[in-house]
Amino acid sequence: MDTPRLHWMRGRTETGAGASRTLEWIGCDDTGEPIARIVRVRGPLWSGWRLYRAVALDEEARVIELRPTPPDGADWLAFIGGRVVGRAALPLQAVRTVEAALG
Numbered sequence: 001m002d003t004p005r006l007h008w009m010r011g012r013t014e015t016g017a018g019a020s021r022t023l024e025w026i027g028c029d030d031t032g033e034p035i036a037r038i039v040r041v042r043g044p045l046w047s048g049w050r051l052y053r054a055v056a057l058d059e060e061a062r063v064i065e066l067r068p069t070p071p072d073g074a075d076w077l078a079f080i081g082g083r084v085v086g087r088a089a090l091p092l093q094a095v096r097t098v099e100a101a102l103g
Contacts, residue, residue, distance in 0.1 A: 027095070036079060039076065041077060
């Protein structure tokens with residue numbers, strides 16, 4: 001039995017320091033329906049010698065984003081629907097995890 005192949009496209013991106021970085025990949029089936037997601041776990045923010053585990057998302061710091069340290073070598077989470085099916089160090093490894101879980 002063949003492992004199902006999804007069509008992957010970029011989801012959310014982050015722009016900073018003059019470069020764009022992908023935060024999410026979305027896997028769609030042949031009809032274009034989103035089936036799976038690969039999401040980057042954004043860890044703590046370093047600024048000089050300081051480490052911030054919570055980052056303000058607005059000027060008044062009313063909305064914050066918590067940024068825990070991801071487990072070693074697991075910067076990407078693989079989701080099918082709302083269920084986590086694996087973690088990976090690289091997005092392509094997470095893609096293969098999703099496709100194996102679907103097969």
